[in-house]
């Protein structure tokens with residue numbers, strides 16, 4: 001499997017994804033400070049009270065991060081997977097003396113782990129920098145506690161996996177239609193639904209966990225259906 | 236007897252959307268020979284090749300390649316077969332050598348003299364320019380190189396000389412002869428250039444509307460059809476009409 005993944009990386013460069021991860025990190029860091037500063041901008045706004053808790057602002061920034069990374073995951077999946085199984089290109093993939101499902105697995109695993117890993121790194125970095133400066137020059141009136149840090153890490157992990165799983169689900173839509181744009185559009189639609197749910201529940205932990213569980217189940221179904229499709233594909 | 240055959244199909248049938256494109260197709264290719272597959276556009280040459288390579292599943296009948304079943308032993312067949320189907324697909328942004336390296340890695344073979352293979356197909360000193368900048372004939376040559384590079388026993392080449400310049404055609408003819416005579420390859424190729432097939436092939440199979448209707452050697456054609464292979468082809472592919 002490692003060999004198959006390294007072959008994927010040999011022909012599909014990750015450079016442009018690295019660049020987008022760096023850009024996302026910078027933007028998200030700015031976004032997080034902006035959220036923390038909201039109550040200071042307009043003290044009269046009572047809604048701004050929400051922004052006085054770390055739990056809320058970090059939760060919100062994690063959700064936005066998830067949205068960005070799951071769309072990046074869909075872009076990557078359409079490049080690594082949908083495109084290579086479309087039209088005559090599939091002849092090349094199917095001419096290798098390797099089980100079709102192994103190649104597919106290597107591809108999905110590459111996209112999945114890159115998404116989850118890069119989001120964890122990006123989110124971890126943002127969190128460290130933000131909490132570091134908060135300790136020295138607090139913007140937010142909330143207090144930093146071990147429990148709150150732990151919660152933030154847990155939520156980051158959950159959202160990272162959700163982002164990666166959503167990539168697999170949008171891949172399924174795109175694969176059905178063998179279309180790059182369907183993959184990306186599906187991803188945008190799915191991710192906005194999930195963001196709505198998260199927003200409404202105010203990042204209530206059981207909701208996050210159930211969303212993770214639900215996306216996991218759907219992604220596994222999508223994955224096994226993709227296996228089936230690839231096995232039966234004729235080119 | 237069976238192990239002397241590189242390819243044999245039995246009542247091979249393929250239907251697309253209920254329409255039988257290939258039906259009751261029987262063909263045999265002996266090991267160590269060049270088999271030329273000819274037929275009009277749309278007769279089904281590419282479709283038969285794809286079934287031999289496990290890219291398409293037969294609707295009925297079976298195909299045996301190197302003694303193995305085309306559906307069940309797909310991977311094993313692919314490991315020992317080199318193929319070129321229609322216009323070959325490459326990783327466009329990579330160089331010729333990198334394309335071959337990736338191919339070898341998937342084939343599970345290392346340490347092949349890539350430069351030597353590229354020279355064989357007339358792509359010596361091609362350097363690192365990406366395949367996207369290649370001309371039609373250069374792609375075709377690289378496609379042949381890719382079919383050869385993992386040292387298979389059988390080559391299945393769909394219109395391999397398509398797009399080659401006259402010298403290229405002669406070079407390929409010589410290359411194919413060398414491979415068969417000296418390295419014990421078996422080559423199954425299709426082509427529309429009848430004069431070339433006549434020179435290259437030990438045996439010619441004619442496919443008409445999805446059925447191989449005749450397998451014959453070039454010598455027999457010469458003997459029975461003094462007017463030449465083109466005349467023979469027209470007569471055979473038009474069925475009874477030419478005899479009226």
Ligand SMILES: Nc1ncnc2c1ncn2[C@@H]1O[C@H](COP(=O)(O)OP(=O)(O)OP(=O)(O)O)[C@@H](O)[C@H]1O
Pocket residue numbers: 251256274275276277278279280281282283
């Ligand atoms: N996937 C497919 N779905 C439906 N019909 C197909 C498919 N593939 C091939 N056909 C049909 O099968 C027939 C044979 O096609 P094939 O490509 O095998 O012909 P060919 O002998 O290789 O022709 P050519 O000399 O033009 O390359 C054609 O009529 C084609 O339209």
Ligand SMILES: [Mg+2]
Pocket residue numbers: 280281282321393
């Ligand atoms: Mg063809």
